[in-house]
Amino acid sequence: MNAPVLAVSRRTRRTPLSSRIEALGVGGYTVYNHMLLATSFGSPVNDYNHLKRNVQLWDVGCERQVQIQGPDAARLVQMMTVRDLSKSVVGQCLYVPLVDVDGSMINDPVALKLAEDRYWLSISDSDVLLWAKGLAYGLGLDVSIDEPNVWPMAVQGPKADDLMVVIFGEAVRDIRFFRFAELEFKGHSLNVARSGWSKQGGFEIYVDDPVIGPELWDALWDAGQAFDVAPGCPNLIERVEGGLLSYGNDMTREHNPLECGLDRYCQLDKDFESIGKAALVQIQKEGIKRAVRGLKISGDPVSSCVEAWPIHDGNKVVGQVTTAAYSPDFESNLAFAMLDRDHWTPGQILQALTPDGQTRDAVVSELPFTQDN
């Protein structure tokens, strides 16, 4: 059963752009933060080829914002992550692994610092709102926490700058990577960030109005005709190539950020107040016992990974594959795997047991993949 039907209800929330992408032939959905997220428009391979060469419009309204504001907002956001935010500035997007007191991953949002006392956490798929509210209540913090009516839209691909300029003007080009600026569309001010869930460049527009959203989509669509625009969505093949881990797939509450290769977002030697820091300091001292690596898996194109696939080193189970896809550009199956310590060295040859019953050679690789590793 590879393609079951999704029964939609009010609980699997639509976005203001759902009607747009349905008119353009969305081929599949997943549910993300209790909201619909497109997964393909016909063929993931076609989507991938187009994304790497042109520009796409994505409805990523499911990237819900957890808004934290008030006198204790900065303190709470800092407590929730092990990234040192003391030097962060307004207008910055910050990738912040969130961890609990055991150092286990809760989510990995991008934090938008809107003001010294106001943040949006643009979350992956877990109810960070409840975590933040629980902490705020328990600690007696002076903050308000809510999920505002914001549905991000992404413009991704190498032609994204050129398309965005038509709508927002040349100011778009000045937005640096992982910064955002307020730009106007039809007199409506919108936060526009140079970011997005691909490695092809582009922007995320934080649409905060259900009427402006479709109008902006239509304007981008019309202007996009000159740039071979297409509808798109986070693409499995492209994200594997690019080493983009997905919370819930490749990292879960069973993992800590050191195991997920997020060391550079863990400033464990700095002095700041963080719920999970002490646990991670201890874990770092003892050394992690497993870590995410890339795998190049031999043979015919594999199916996507619906359940973890076991990885063997001879007779021993040494890890599991959590995401896999065949990459046309690499002419190889690429995968993410969580591997045990003695079996994670790049170049090491392991065996992946794929659902088709085959045992395939799997070569450990650094992430992101390169043609050489």
Add this chain to the structure above:
Amino acid sequence: MNAPVLAVSRRTRRTPLSSRIEALGVGGYTVYNHMLLATSFGSPVNDYNHLKRNVQLWDVGCERQVQIQGPDAARLVQMMTVRDLSKSVVGQCLYVPLVDVDGSMINDPVALKLAEDRYWLSISDSDVLLWAKGLAYGLGLDVSIDEPNVWPMAVQGPKADDLMVVIFGEAVRDIRFFRFAELEFKGHSLNVARSGWSKQGGFEIYVDDPVIGPELWDALWDAGQAFDVAPGCPNLIERVEGGLLSYGNDMTREHNPLECGLDRYCQLDKDFESIGKAALVQIQKEGIKRAVRGLKISGDPVSSCVEAWPIHDGNKVVGQVTTAAYSPDFESNLAFAMLDRDHWTPGQILQALTPDGQTRDAVVSELPFTQDN
């Protein structure tokens, strides 16, 4: 676009019984607590007719358990709800609306009191684990909180007792409504509760082993041949008939339990420690401004409710439909609606604007529906 394809991944977790229900022709899925939940086996009407007359096996592994244990477990569970738990006993299942400090609904689990210091919250679709962990950290409570490997299976329908007796013996008949007992299957002890997400009677079995689960399913399936057993799932038509509100559909974080008709689970005059009680006392004093009611909607069978439908009283918008289904046994469309105060009187005739463009008469009704109301 009524039946989009669901793209499954490791993030939309399978259960130990997914392979069983797929072999039996599951017709659709939704995602619930980041896990697959069947929504039909062919036709919701056939499922409904069968459920009301026979017995069904349901894979409701998505009813995740939030386990709270330790010296402060009882205190934390009490703080999370406005139901007075002081007289609760081990072996009891307790429907507990969870609310935040504003009295807003976080979830509406069934709490299983496993011991004086150990509870399972069998949750609806939101990450209660994160809420509980946030509170516990912030308040410095001595509890441990996790999501154990428990995947409930339900046996529902009027023949449920007779089928369960074949597997578990006559002890099954002694389990009272919303109580659970430990029963054995192949030497493995399982919590079995007389409960479930239908009004047709039956049991939920808290399967805590991924191997025992399919073995138990197969045993029930084989024994069930004598009782016209079929695979099933929570049924939209039956739940509307029965007045079973769904968190995320009919009640959300924008509502409080008084608006949702859950007054009898809110002991606001009792003295116990609860996060949301003060807010709800105040709301009760001022009087709620809207409430859930039933609606009988005229005309041809309506489609299911993917987005809220507006309800008018003349020219005025006075509420919204959140769930709707045509009931063969009532020979009427039945719906849940959140209605404003001056428009919620049973018998009142309002107008529902359905997605087919029609304006239909909608008669306000008490819940649950009866043939007379």
